[in-house]
Amino acid sequence: MSDEILDIEDTHPDDMPEEQVLPLDAWHRAQGARMVEFAGYQMPIQYAGPYGGIVAEHEWTRNSASLFDVSHMGQLSLEGEGAAEALEALLPGDISALKPGKMRYSLLLDENGGILDDLIVTNTGHGLGIVVNGAVKWDDIAHLHEHLPDNITLTHHADQALVALQGPKAGEVLEAIIPGTGALTFMTAGAFEWKGAFVWVSRAGYTGEDGFEVSIGAEQVEAFADALVADDRVQPAGLGARDSLRLEAGLPLYGHDLDVNTDPVSAGLLFALTKSRRETGGWMGHETCARMLADGAPTKRVGLKVEGRMPAREGALVFSGDTEIGRVTSGGFSPTLGYPIAMAYVMADYAKPGTALQIEVRNKRLDAAVVPMPFVPQNYYRGE
The missing domain is CATH 2.40.30.110 (Aminomethyltransferase beta-barrel domains)
Known part of the structure; x- marks a missing residue:
């Protein structure tokens, strides 16, 4: 990923602008999007046209492939000796065991086992990549910076856009545009090239369907979005369809089904508590979670x-x-x-x-x- 744009040490959630602009803001409006405020951004909730509307976009995703803009989410990376072990002090997942290109869903917890955020960690081969929720990314950055050792470099890739191509035809669509991506399987990722631009592709998403999340420079993302929707199998989709799809898939949404007043055991996210680490502990919130595992939530x-x-x-x-x-x-x-x-x-x-x-x-x-x-x-x- 590219160099950081914001100085992490000097950044505080209260200092962030009230509303930020997505790299694809003008593109969404040109596509007929109805924009709403979400996580400090104006974001498309649905689009106009014959395939537009929440239900139509939902069904298109189930049967073909839809393009979602998730650039509001925070793209972070950690580098430095012992980065995985340092992160394990804050997360209940086994990060050290991740092989290059492998991903893991995990939880950022406070000292009482409350969920500060749910996130994805990837072993990029030269460090750890982390994708966090847009509404709390500045709080996450502050929390990580406070608790990680000084020798770990925390980078926020604010100049990277993030788009998700989701649906049963996503694999064949993306393979035609970025050869080699079709070989990825669920929760694996890798570096690729598109028209000379570096892209990081993860086979993951939050719709319950097969799909990918593609991190690409903000200056290239509009051309990339155009290339995707030029394929007749792809239509843009907004927050409305993304929400109805993730609900059908039983996936919790941070700020609604998860927050600091909920815990992993009550939330039914035991798979995020790696079995070996449940016993050994050593992560923030372990005492509360261990008690609930023993006594029941x-x-x-x-x-x-x-x-x-x-x-x-x-x-x-x-x-x-x-x-x-x-x-x-x-x-x-x-x-x-x-x-x-x-x-x-x-x-x-x-x-x-x-x-x-x-x-x-x-x-x-x-x-x-x-x-x-x-x-x-x-x-x-x-x-x-």
Whole structure:
């Protein structure tokens, strides 16, 4: 990746501009995007045209390939002797075991086991790459800088754009544009070249479909986006479709299903707590998580199938009879399934699949049932 633009030491979240501009801002508007404020940026929520609209973009992603702009996310790197071990003091994942080109989902935790962010760590071959959520990236940078040793160089690649190509045809589309990318499998990454420009390609995403995230210089990203949508199999898609897709895939969204008041055990993210490290500890928040693993968490994140057509949105209360037992954190109508679905945190005694519950929406009680997640099977490419 390219050199850092911001001085990490002198950067504080309060110093950041209230609203920043995406490298593809003008491109989105020319494509007919309806822009909304999100994570300090104006971002496309949906597009106009015959393939535009949240449901149409959702279905296009399920059947072909969609281009999403995720440049609001933070692209960081760590370099220096012992970088993996230093990061392991803050994350519960086994980072040292990552081989070059391999990726791992992990969690940035505070001392009480609260989730500061969820993120992806990659062994780039010459250091560690980290992608963090846009809404909290400045807080993440400050936290990392505070807790990492002085010999570790933390770089924010603010001049890199990040776009996601998602859908069952994404592999063949990207292979035609960047030869060699089709050989990547889920949660692997590598360096490639496109028209003389360096690109870092990861076979990952947050839609539940096969796909890629491509890091490319801000000055090249518009031409790259044009090259992708020139393929008839590709259409641009916005935040609305990305949200409905990740909900169907059972993927939690930071700031909604995850925050500093939630923990990995309650959130059902045990896979992010590498088994060997659960026992050895040595990472921030271990004591709280170990206690919950031993005694059980008082609440659990569950999937809910909602009866009828009215969706239950974030904040709706969940009941068992007259007893309030939880709260919805994400919800909406599933275009793929044809009925409303939701995620909620409920008391652990009510988390078993098949449990009948009710959700209060507009002073009405909607019948719902706990169901396993993902709601729609994930279609990641893991190789032939």
